[in-house]
Amino acid sequence: MSRSNLDLVNECDGFPYHQVDAIAYAQHVATYYHFQVEGFECTIGYLLPSVAEVLRGLPNWELDDDERTITLIGCNNAPERTVAMTATAMAMKATGHFKVLEKWRNEQYGVYGPRQQLLFDLERSATPLFGLVTYGVHMNAYVKSKAGELKIWIPRRAKTKQTYGGMLDNAVAGGISSGEKPYECLVRESSEEASLQEDIVRKNVKAAGTVTYFYIRDERAGGETNLLQPECQYVYDLELPEDVIPKPNDDEVEQFYLWTVGEVRKALARGEFKPNCAMVMLDFFIRHGIITPENEDDYIEIVSRLHRRLEFPTL
Template sequence: MPQSLSYLDLVNELDGFPSAILNPTAHTERLSTLMLFTSGTHTLGYVLPSVVTALRALSSPHWTITPSTVSLTGHTVDERSTQMRTTLESFRDAQTFAVCSGKGWRNELYSVYSPNGELYLEMERSGAALFGVVQYGVHMTAFVRADGGLKIWTPRRNPTKSTYPSMLDNTVAGGIASGMTVFETLIKESAEEASLPESLVREKARCVGLVSYFMVRDHRAGGETGLLMPEVQYVYDMEVGDDVVPRPGDDEVQDFHLLTMDEVVSELRAGRFKPNCAVVLIDFFIRHGIITPENEPDYIEISSRIHRTLEFPLAKYT
């Protein structure tokens, strides 16, 4: 990996699926190699040929497979969720895909939404990338004002993790499980990953927007490469004082370090941050005036790419 990545390099590394707006020819060509996971009327995700082959091998009545689409036969949320669970358990038991076998299986449900923002089905988290559906998470940057600048509490992921081992992360980050709200997830992850009390997070954490992108998984993500992951990450900032020191609360994080902005930038440019965490930090830099149109020639592309319009139905939490 290059040792001096630009901010646009980091965005390109994460937002790897061609955009229909910025590169329509490449987008059309890429789609021609994929199948659509549909609700019957709307596309919910993109599926690789290897996944379609595995579905065909199941000979399951749960799936309707046409030359260009795959869809579940269930008529209700419960029926579709049960059918998806049966499918993914079959893949797990047969070890069809590493991403949902062994340590990859998470025992956590993710939500897939219909065009009106209502729940379409619930599915095992580790199988979401097999069907290219939108995944949701929350990231928080805890920072301190010191010595005329900002410092950021930065954790290193546990080297035993199956995904992005030993890479640097955001202060708090986690996927939004089915039935959880964004802020409930932030409270939960803050306690589990950083030992931050709920009272502190409720008082100090501020929702400052989101980042969205369309990732193509590489070897660092664990399991099969090339799986498709459109994602929305809700972003929070939390300014804290010297008396707040995050500490690992579970086995997700190895340790925390309070890094200066120069140190954070150096680690970013060296490619040591988990890719989506790098983009959350780039968003932080833009909002705090560290990246500006005057010092970043690719400011417009970076800003638009990390707030990508996704071509799938999206969640509504009201």
């Protein structure tokens, strides 16, 4: 079945909106445990009951079934919380109960409080279990011919990848490690994933805002389904000379295609793109005047949904 642009947005930004359907939103929120940190008056993520139950009775954790909260306690600062969260994640991994932890990355993601302060670091693969906001960079690389035709570099993910194997991606994409700046992450990922020289990226890349959404993970993400994944992607554009050709530089990318806008749109409609990469591509099309109010009936809805205000603290 052919997907509309709004279908692609709905697939990635799947968590209900209170403003649209207050009942559905309330039902969803009531299902989860609200993750809180002792000393901070805010919720930083949502946990499925099956995850919260595993933490019951463990050191540093306090469950309140009446209030539906689960609180990290007994830690006075970010390093202490990081130790507690790491011990918890490693214990959960050791049980073999959660498949999502089988793809342990040894990458630390930062989790932030209401004033952008670092609360703790956590292993990347564990963040969906706690419903925490994570951050990444996505870049679309493109070429403009002398005649003005725009073509876009599209990589296909390796079929062996544990997540979204064989699907289409943006030219460069990767998660931001704790303490890493988005721009430096982008430069690093450009070399690792697309063999793009640092000087070319630094000279030509342009920051283009963010794309935010609240994803409910499905089987393609690997591991348990229905885990919650609110994300913020820093978006970049890179116009490349015609003689600069991205090439795979690791085992994550199978090959790159140089496609016309029409070819990309057909692949989007076929559902070939990784869900959040489809969102970033739609954002690119809007910014470059390819999707307009004249050719897209759901223009306002799509534009607003690409920039969701997340309900947890962010950077």
